[in-house]
Amino acid sequence: MEKYLINPNQKISKIRKEIYGNFSEHLGRCIYEGMYVGEQSKIQNINGMRCDVVNALKEMGLPVLRWPGGCFADEYHWMDGIGPKENRKKMINTHWGGVIEDNSFGTHEFFELCRQIGCEPYICGNVGSGTVQEMSDWVQYITFEGISPMSELRKRNGREEPWKLKYFGIGNENWGCGGNMNAEFYADQFNRYNVYVRNYYPDRPIYRIAGGPNRDDYHWTEVLMQKCRSMNGLSLHCYTGTGNTALEFNEEQYYSTLKDCMLIDEIITRHSEIMNRYDPQKRIGLIVDEWGTWHRVEVGTNPGFLYQQSSMRDAIVAGLSLNIFNKHSDRVHMANIAQTINVLQSVALTDGEKMILTPTYYVFKMFKDHQENTLLGSYITSEKIGQNGNVPSLLESASLNENGDIVSTIVNTSATDSSEIHCQIADTNAICDIKSEILTGSIHAHNTFTETDNVKTVEFTDFTKITEGFKAKLPPCSVVKFIIKR
Numbered sequence: 001m002e003k004y005l006i007n008p009n010q011k012i013s014k015i016r017k018e019i020y021g022n023f024s025e026h027l028g029r030c031i032y033e034g035m036y037v038g039e040q041s042k043i044q045n046i047n048g049m050r051c052d053v054v055n056a057l058k059e060m061g062l063p064v065l066r067w068p069g070g071c072f073a074d075e076y077h078w079m080d081g082i083g084p085k086e087n088r089k090k091m092i093n094t095h096w097g098g099v100i101e102d103n104s105f106g107t108h109e110f111f112e113l114c115r116q117i118g119c120e121p122y123i124c125g126n127v128g129s130g131t132v133q134e135m136s137d138w139v140q141y142i143t144f145e146g147i148s149p150m151s152e153l154r155k156r157n158g159r160e161e162p163w164k165l166k167y168f169g170i171g172n173e174n175w176g177c178g179g180n181m182n183a184e185f186y187a188d189q190f191n192r193y194n195v196y197v198r199n200y201y202p203d204r205p206i207y208r209i210a211g212g213p214n215r216d217d218y219h220w221t222e223v224l225m226q227k228c229r230s231m232n233g234l235s236l237h238c239y240t241g242t243g244n245t246a247l248e249f250n251e252e253q254y255y256s257t258l259k260d261c262m263l264i265d266e267i268i269t270r271h272s273e274i275m276n277r278y279d280p281q282k283r284i285g286l287i288v289d290e291w292g293t294w295h296r297v298e299v300g301t302n303p304g305f306l307y308q309q310s311s312m313r314d315a316i317v318a319g320l321s322l323n324i325f326n327k328h329s330d331r332v333h334m335a336n337i338a339q340t341i342n343v344l345q346s347v348a349l350t351d352g353e354k355m356i357l358t359p360t361y362y363v364f365k366m367f368k369d370h371q372e373n374t375l376l377g378s379y380i381t382s383e384k385i386g387q388n389g390n391v392p393s394l395l396e397s398a399s400l401n402e403n404g405d406i407v408s409t410i411v412n413t414s415a416t417d418s419s420e421i422h423c424q425i426a427d428t429n430a431i432c433d434i435k436s437e438i439l440t441g442s443i444h445a446h447n448t449f450t451e452t453d454n455v456k457t458v459e460f461t462d463f464t465k466i467t468e469g470f471k472a473k474l475p476p477c478s479v480v481k482f483i484i485k486r
């Protein structure tokens, strides 16, 4: 029996809803087909946005969406994507499959998508191949109400009011596809571009996110923390690469995926330690704006489209990662899984007018109860499993909502064994009610366009209330949520 302790008196940090964000790029079928089909499409849409996808993202509680890339962002010239669609420039998407990008989805369409979903827009600007003026103009076009060349242009393009833009990224992966820069050079670029990302309204300041390190590049973080004092957030990219396809893997590969995923805990801890030295108040957020599994593409699909199926293995990665982000919510202020639809670890896949939800979708939907809660101190004992014993059999996080209920999410990573747990909540003599949900299946379980509901959340009942908490038996390969009223 594993011991699970939750301490409601130990209130650690706010779990910002933005930890549950998504990332969407002009890559493969993420934007085009996945989200935007155009007004003339037979697929049900509102102003070109597919209704099934928008509704699913709304229900999932998506708080923030990052766009337009990724590598694409540093080659994107926003002026190509405004004005009458027939006049918009066509370009080649050099990073992703060499396909024609017709720019029919641009700034106006992105804000319309976010409006329909009800999420905050997070735009990533072009440092790699764009100018300071171009970036400055984009921000003016979006946010400025008064008289200026860019606000007049926006009005001529049919949008009288400015939009609300909170999050703006100054470049993406500038150590790689965003310009091949070293940390010192990028830091100077950040400082220069950032000056011209104007705050037109003091009560609506833009939250500026600097292009951050890849995985464990601690030098990058050190340099940026020294030199870029005006950033609000520092991005971090950390993928879980597997080398196999989403559905063809064995148990050994399952555990090595989880081992790689767990590294993000150490990576965040070490970046945080560096940040703590320069910013002990934790004002600067670590923004994990690209994370998730990166498998080999599905056979027969364009390798540049990064299309992969999604199984319970991915759901376990999502559950582990989100629990880890919750536990680091003092420093991790946002995270965006890559990428929303049809690319990498998507929450939904589409095929023409059909759409399916992936196991990862259900994890996001379950975990949305943590959004804006207070992280509580918690601890769960577990075995070390996998080839070299480097994967914990259980990982949890717990939070307190505004009604005083405890939300607890636990992942049982074992491919084969259930786990009995005994949960004790400090200073608790009576439990009024517990509601629980579970997502479980074999490590390969997944949904298809013909079997859409193989994997989905169902009510979980294999637990008993006790005076100070509960006892439960968690099946193998499962993600379980408890909402506890005391």
Ligand code: AHR
Binding pocket: 025, 069, 070, 071, 072, 172, 173, 290, 338, 339, 344
């Ligand atoms: O998400 C796919 C790509 O991965 C992004 O464009 C880039 O930022 C990262 O390397």
